Amino acid sequence: xxxxxxxxxxxxxxxxxxxxxxxxxxxxxxxxxxxxxxxxxxxxxxxxxxxxxxxxxxxxxxxxxxxxxxxxxxxxxxxxxxxxxxxxxxxxxxxxxxxxxxxxxxxxxxxxxxxxxxxxxxxxxxxxxxxxxxxxxxxxxxxxxxxxxxxxxxxxxxxxxxxxxxxxxxxxxxxxxxxxxxxxxxxxxxxxxxxxxxxxxxxxxxxxxxxxxxxxxxxxxxxxxxxxxxxxxxxxxxxxxxxxxxxxxxxxxxxxxxxxxxxxxxxxxxxxxxxxxxxxxxxxxxxxxxxxxxxxxxxxxxxxxxxxxxxxxxxxxxxxxxxxxxxxxxxxxxxxxxxxxxxxxxxxxxxxxxxxxxxxxxxxxxxxxxxxxxxxxxxxxxxxxxxxxxxxxxxxxxxxxxxxxxxxxxxxxxxxxxxxxx
Amino acid sequence: xxxxxxxxxxxxxxxxxxxxxxxxxxxxxxxxxxxxxxxxxxxxxxxxxxxxxxxxxxxxxxxxxxxxxxxxxxxxxxxxxxxxxxxxxxxxxxxxxxxxxxxxxxxxxxxxxxxxxxxxxxxxxxxxxxxxxxxxxxxxxxxxxxxxxxxxxxxxxxxxxxxxxxxxxxxxxxxxxxxxxxxxxxxxxxxxxxxxxxxxxxxxxxxxxxxxxxxxxxxxxxxxxxxxxxxxxxxxxxxxxxxxxxxxxxxxxxxxxxxxxxxxxxxxxxxxxxxxxxxxxxxxxxxxxxxxxxxxxxxxxxxxxxxxxxxxxxxxxxxxxxxxxxxxxxxxxxxxxxxxxxxxxxxxxxxxxxxxxxxxxxxxxxxxxxxxxxxxxxxxxxxxxxxxxxxxxxxxxxxxxxxxxxxxxxxxxxxxxxxxxx
Numbered sequence: 001x002x003x004x005x006x007x008x009x010x011x012x013x014x015x016x017x018x019x020x021x022x023x024x025x026x027x028x029x030x031x032x033x034x035x036x037x038x039x040x041x042x043x044x045x046x047x048x049x050x051x052x053x054x055x056x057x058x059x060x061x062x063x064x065x066x067x068x069x070x071x072x073x074x075x076x077x078x079x080x081x082x083x084x085x086x087x088x089x090x091x092x093x094x095x096x097x098x099x100x101x102x103x104x105x106x107x108x109x110x111x112x113x114x115x116x117x118x119x120x121x122x123x124x125x126x127x128x129x130x131x132x133x134x135x136x137x138x139x140x141x142x143x144x145x146x147x148x149x150x151x152x153x154x155x156x157x158x159x160x161x162x163x164x165x166x167x168x169x170x171x172x173x174x175x176x177x178x179x180x181x182x183x184x185x186x187x188x189x190x191x192x193x194x195x196x197x198x199x200x201x202x203x204x205x206x207x208x209x210x211x212x213x214x215x216x217x218x219x220x221x222x223x224x225x226x227x228x229x230x231x232x233x234x235x236x237x238x239x240x241x242x243x244x245x246x247x248x249x250x251x252x253x254x255x256x257x258x259x260x261x262x263x264x265x266x267x268x269x270x271x272x273x274x275x276x277x278x279x280x281x282x283x284x285x286x287x288x289x290x291x292x293x294x295x296x297x298x299x300x301x302x303x304x305x306x307x308x309x310x311x312x313x314x315x316x317x318x319x320x321x322x323x324x325x326x327x328x329x330x331x332x333x334x335x336x337x338x339x340x341x342x343x344x345x346x347x348x349x350x351x352x353x354x355x356x357x358x359x360x361x362x363x364x365x366x367x368x369x370x371x372x373x374x375x376x377x378x379x380x381x382x383x384x385x386x387x388x389x390x391x392x393x394x395x396x397x398x399x400x401x402x403x404x405x406x407x408x409x410x411x412x413x414x415x416x417x418x419x420x421x422x
Numbered sequence: 423x424x425x426x427x428x429x430x431x432x433x434x435x436x437x438x439x440x441x442x443x444x445x446x447x448x449x450x451x452x453x454x455x456x457x458x459x460x461x462x463x464x465x466x467x468x469x470x471x472x473x474x475x476x477x478x479x480x481x482x483x484x485x486x487x488x489x490x491x492x493x494x495x496x497x498x499x500x501x502x503x504x505x506x507x508x509x510x511x512x513x514x515x516x517x518x519x520x521x522x523x524x525x526x527x528x529x530x531x532x533x534x535x536x537x538x539x540x541x542x543x544x545x546x547x548x549x550x551x552x553x554x555x556x557x558x559x560x561x562x563x564x565x566x567x568x569x570x571x572x573x574x575x576x577x578x579x580x581x582x583x584x585x586x587x588x589x590x591x592x593x594x595x596x597x598x599x600x601x602x603x604x605x606x607x608x609x610x611x612x613x614x615x616x617x618x619x620x621x622x623x624x625x626x627x628x629x630x631x632x633x634x635x636x637x638x639x640x641x642x643x644x645x646x647x648x649x650x651x652x653x654x655x656x657x658x659x660x661x662x663x664x665x666x667x668x669x670x671x672x673x674x675x676x677x678x679x680x681x682x683x684x685x686x687x688x689x690x691x692x693x694x695x696x697x698x699x700x701x702x703x704x705x706x707x708x709x710x711x712x713x714x715x716x717x718x719x720x721x722x723x724x725x726x727x728x729x730x731x732x733x734x735x736x737x738x739x740x741x742x743x744x745x746x747x748x749x750x751x752x753x754x755x756x757x758x759x760x761x762x763x764x765x766x767x768x769x770x771x772x773x774x775x776x777x778x779x780x781x782x783x784x785x786x787x788x789x790x791x792x793x794x795x796x797x798x799x800x801x802x803x804x805x806x807x808x809x810x811x812x813x814x815x816x817x818x819x820x821x822x823x824x825x826x827x828x829x830x831x832x833x834x835x836x837x838x839x840x841x842x843x844x
Contacts, residue, residue, distance in 0.1 A: 035490075043488040048713075049478040056471040066465040066682035067818075068457075105527060105707040112706050138705045260488035260712035283560045284534050284706070285527040289714050290682035291470075396489075 031405035032373040033323075036189060036345055037396035038259045042315055044308050048258065051298045069290035071282045073103025073265070077297040081265050084300075085249070088223065088230070089238040096237060100268050102278060103288045107221050107252040107264035112138055113277040113284075114217050114248050114266075118179045119144045124169070126181040128157060130348070130380035130389065132189050132219060135182060146382040147178070155193040159202050166210060180215040181207065186223035186231055190380045190391035191348040192341030197233035204241025215246040215273070224256050224309060226343035227317035237267055246270035253296045255345075256309045261292045316345065319394040319402060323347060326406030334413050345395040348377070354388040355416065361387070363416055370415075372408035453827035454795045455745075458611060458767055459818035460681045464737055466730050470680065473720045491712035493704045495525025495687070499719040503687050506722075507671070510645065510652070511660040518659060522690050524700060525710045529643050529674040529686035534560055535699040535706075536639050536670050536688075540601045541566045546591070548603040550579060552770070552802035552811065554611050554641060557604060568804040569600070577615040581624050588632060602637040603629065608645035608653055612802045612813035613770040614763030619655040626663025637668040637695070646678050646731060648765035649739035659689055668692035675718045677767075678731045683714045738767065741816040741824060745769060748828030756835050767817040770799070776810040777838065783809070785838055792837075794830035 055062040072078070082098035089096075104110040119125065121143030127136070129148045139146050150161025169175045181203065185195040207214050218236045236242045237249045252264040268274040281287075299305040324340055324347065335352025357363050358376045367374060377389025392409075394402055477484040494500070504520035511518075526532040541547065543565030549558070551570045561568050572583025591597045603625065607617040629636050640658045658664045659671045674686040690696040703709075721727040746762055746769065757774025779785050780798045789796060799811025814831075816824055 037490055040482070040486060040489060043485045045478045045485045045488060048488065049474055052471055052474040056467045060462070063465045063467045064462060064682075066467060066470065066680040067462060068459055068681045105711070108705075109707050134705070134708070141702065141705050258488035258713070259490045260486075260716070262707065262709075262711035280563065283530075283556065283563050285531050285684065286556070287684075289527070289684035289711055291680070292683075292711050292714060294682070 030368075030371055030373050031397060031401055031408060033392040033394065033397070033405050033409070034373045034375045035396070036255075036393050038255060038345075039312070039315060039319070040396055041398060042308075042312060043258055043260075044304070047299065047304050047308060048295060051295050051302070051304065054298055054302070055294055065291050065294035067290060069287045069293065071102075071278055071287045073101075073288060074290065074293045074297055077103060077293050077300070078265070080297065080300045082267070085235070085237060085251075085267060089234045091238045096267065100271070100274055102266055102268075102274070102281070103293055104250075104264045104266055104281070105285065105288050106254050106262045107219065107250040107266070108134065109281070109284075109288075110248070110250040110264055110266035110277070111135055111217065111219065113280055114180070114215075114250075114273075115139060115142055115144060116280055117273060117276040118215055122177065124174070124178045126162075126165075126178060126214075127382065128182070128184065128188075129384065129386075130188075130190055130377060131182065131382075132184050133375070133379040135219070136379070136382055144179075148381070148383045149181075155191060156196065156199045157203065159199065159206060162203070163206055166206070170211070175210065176212045178212070178214055180217050182217045182219065183236075184219045184221075185233070185235070186220050187225060187341060187344030189222065189344065190346050190375065190377070192339065192344050192346055194231040194233060194342075197239070200233060200236065201239050201241050204236065204239055204245060208241060208244050213246060215248065215270070216242060217248045217250070220249060220251045221255055222344045223251060225313070225316065225345070227313050227320070228342065231343065237269070242269075246273050248273070253300075253305070256312060257296070257299065257305055261295060263288060263292050263296050316343075316395070319397075319399065320347070322399050322402045323392065323394040323406055326403045327410065330410055331413055334417055336413065345393050347392040347394070349390040349392060351388040351390070352417075356387045357390050358387040363412060366412040366415055367409060370408040370412045372405050372412065374409070452790075452793055452795050453819060453823055453830060455814040455816065455819070455827050455831070456795045456797045457818070458677075458815050460677060460767075461734070461737060461741070462818055463820060464730075464734060465680055465682075466726070469721065469726050469730060470717060473717050473724070473726065476720055476724070477716055487713050487716035489712060491709045491715065493524075493700055493709045495523075495710060496712065496715045496719055499525060499715050499722070500687070502719065502722045504689070507657070507659060507673075507689060511656045513660045518689065522693070522696055524688055524690075524696070524703070525715055526672075526686045526688055526703070527707065527710050528676050528684045529641065529672040529688065530556065531703070531706075531710075532670070532672040532686055532688035532699070533557055533639065533641065535702055536602070536637075536672075537561060537564055537566060538702055539695060539698040540637055544599065546596070546600045548584075548587075548600060548636075549804065550604070550606065550610075551806065551808075552610075552612055552799060553604065553804075554606050555797070555801040557641070558801075558804055566601075570803070570805045571603075577613060578618065578621045579625065581621070581628060584625070585628055588628070592633070597632065598634045600634070600636055602639050604639045604641065605658075606641045606643075607655070607657070608642050609647060609763060609766030611644065611766065612768050612797065612799070614761070614766050614768055616653040616655060616764075619661070622655060622658065623661050623663050626658065626661055626667060630663060630666050635668060637670065637692070638664060639670045639672070642671060642673045643677055644766045645673060647735070647738065647767070649735055649742070650764070653765065659691070664691075668695050670695070675722075675727070678734060679718070679721065679727055683717060685710060685714050685718050738765075738817070741819075741821065742769070744821050744824045745814065745816045745828055748825050749832065752832055753835055756839055758835065767815050769814040769816070771812040771814060773810040773812070778809045779812050780809040785834060788834040788837055789831060792830040792834045794827045794834065796831070 078098050078101045124145045124147050127146045129151050150158040152158045216236050236247045247269040249267045337350045358378045375391040378387045500520050500523045546567045546569050549568045551573050572580040574580045638658050658669045669691040672688045759772040780800045797813040800809045
């Protein structure tokens with residue numbers, strides 16, 4: 001396979017998330033319910049000011065936060081994060097060794113490293129429907145095939161269907177090309193769905209019975225962004241049925257605090273896989289920015305992180321409710337469907353009569369004309385023709401703008417109904 | 423090509439730089455002249471405190487430095503950096519469009535993206551002897567072959583030799599597999615060498631005459647870390663002979679200011695290649711940490727960056743002189759050779775009678791026993807058997823420790839001479 005410079009543009013298609021984020025940032029009059037930005041008003045700049053004061057006041061130790069760090073990340077931060085996972089999963093120290101945890105440039109980089117080290121072009125990765133759309137772009141970038149798992153009506157993976165799917169791969173001799181199963185298990189981007197412990201546990205049992213090892217990548221980016229209560233489902237790090245499987249658990253300090261710091265983390269149960277990811281990270285950047293890590297380490301250690309997170313939970317719930325209620329009965333009476341999430345940053349809508357909502361659709365155009373922007377749901381799917389869903393993010397807009405955006409969205413929805421009647 | 427999980431450890435060999443940096447950080451009694459860390463004492467923590475104050479005081483604009491940014495990087499920072507390159511190269515605005523400039527996680531990520539988008543396994547990249555050893559690891563990680571260019575005695579590329587090399591590739595039908603030529607053109611890591619404008623310009627002419635486009639990657643990480651005067655050689659961005667070639671110019675705000683912030687930048691003359699790199703970056707992290715970028719943007723705009731850099735120049739010169747003079751006549755009398763650099767962080771030593779200095783050598787063991795650590799020069803070579811060179815970094819140690827490290831190094835060198843005699 002030879003690639004000439006003139007073909008370079010063909011090697012990578014433009015990233016949808018990049019395009020959407022850039023578009024949203026450059027259209028000041030557009031109200032964007034698209035990009036998964038976090039709330040602007042509540043960004044903890046005063047916290048950061050004081051944390052940097054604290055770092056600057058701590059002498060030589062503070063100064064060296066401006067030095068290179070290690071490839072794996074700051075020891076104390078990794079220790080605090082290991083404790084954090086243990087506490088969420090109520091497990092003992094011995095069951096989660098912080099040696100297996102590393103810091104990444106957002107959880108995004110950990111997902112990228114996972115696929116880069118696991119897969120070759122032509123391999124397969126199992127995904128939920130819908131799934132995190134940037135993950136689909138990562139797969140596409142490496143020439144890896146996404147395989148949508150059969151889903152139940154309630155948004156859970158259909159275990160019997162998954163078993164049949166695996167059998168089909170086995171019967172065609174392709175089972176060993178399935179390298180991973182990807183789960184967005186808490187307040188999913190885009191659907192807000194949580195995977196129950198029972199289903200998760202059954203997945204572990206099913207995969208453990210296969211003749212080849214299939215890695216599990218659990219993306220827990222929104223796990224702590226619940227509104228009232230954590231979702232009661234332990235992670236693949238601790239569930240017994242995953243004991244014999246290579247597991248990567250990824251999460252982030254970005255979404256629940258300050259996305260501009262871009263610090264994520266990952267725990268990997270398989271030492272070889274971990275070392276392989278670290279080796280690639282050593283070439284990409286030999287370590288995430290030490291200073292950004294230090295700020296988050298101090299934020300976690302001082303309790304500021306959790307204080308902020310607690311206030312964010314209430315804030316996002318009120319933003320969610322504002323969008324949910326502003327669309328409310330009016331939109332439902334037009335036949336749109338969605339569920340009220342219990343955490344995360346998104347509403348996941350289904351259009352009436354499978355009306356198309358993709359980027360080429362009349363509805364999408366109508367929304368842009370009305371000054372509101374969303375993520376077409378088809379970007380979150382692969383290998384099917386579902387084009388009638390929409391992800392709305394209420395993360396970045398303030399309450400007044402959320403109401404206005406909802407009105408614009410409603411106007412677009414109503415115009416479609418009118419044009420369908422007339 | 424199938425890779426099973428059990429083979430994962432084989433896909434990537436451990437990174438030398440990662441190993442060295444970790445080793446150096448974990449041996450408190452070892453004096454490390456190995457890793458290219460920057461000076462600890464002078465790290466600008468007070469600058470950072472005040473810059474964060476300034477950001478925090480600037481209202482909504484300041485707050486949004488904690489929000490996601492764009493994939494390409496902050497507009498104002500990119501504009502300031504474009505101006506900076508223009509000023510170094512004394513060119514007009516029209517000749518360098520800041521649209522073609524993006525921000526990366528240190529210049530390391532830009533180098534990684536360059537190879538990831540240009541090359542397929544089995545391709546070739548031309549390198550200097552010696553060259554930046556982490557770049558060799560990037561090539562190895564992608565299965566790309568490094569091809570050492572013939573060099574003159576004075577450290578410049580031998581143009582006639584390079585022409586013969588290209589002819590050989592053409593005659594075997596492999597010319598189109600050479601994807602890039604990599605130059606570390608200012609105060610090179612590891613040799614301190616600068617590429618003259620004449621040689622650089624001739625390289626452009628030679629490459630322009632080839633039947634296939636060969637990209638040029640100019641690594642200018644140390645360009646501004648001169649001691650007294652900038653090295654008088656314009657970059658490939660502006661030199662006329664490169665006009666028709668795809669050029670990537672990479673540099674960093676890390677080495678000359680605060681390595682813990684990890685912000686680099688790259689200018690690419692080829693829009694397709696640029697977009698290809700940005701597309702991959704969109705998948706790796708969709709943008710370098712916005713807050714770290716903002717700190718450096720404010721540091722550049724306020725003049726703090728340049729004030730600090732000016733003081734660093736004097737500091738590194740005095741550190742270089744301390745190491746240079748501490749080794750001085752004693753080491754030279756043993757037959758060791760090196761030149762006094764005019765910028766950068768390294769001395770590049772040749773051992774007497776080609777005595778081995780690689781990681782397996784008696785001399786390396788002797789240095790470790792004496793409590794001093796260096797980078798074996800063979801890591802900076804590929805495709806030859808040069809094992810008698812050494813890179814010494816004076817970046818991180820203070821003056822007293824540099825003297826002590828020099829004494830330990832001398833003791834090791836003397837012990838080898840004694841053991842050779844006895």
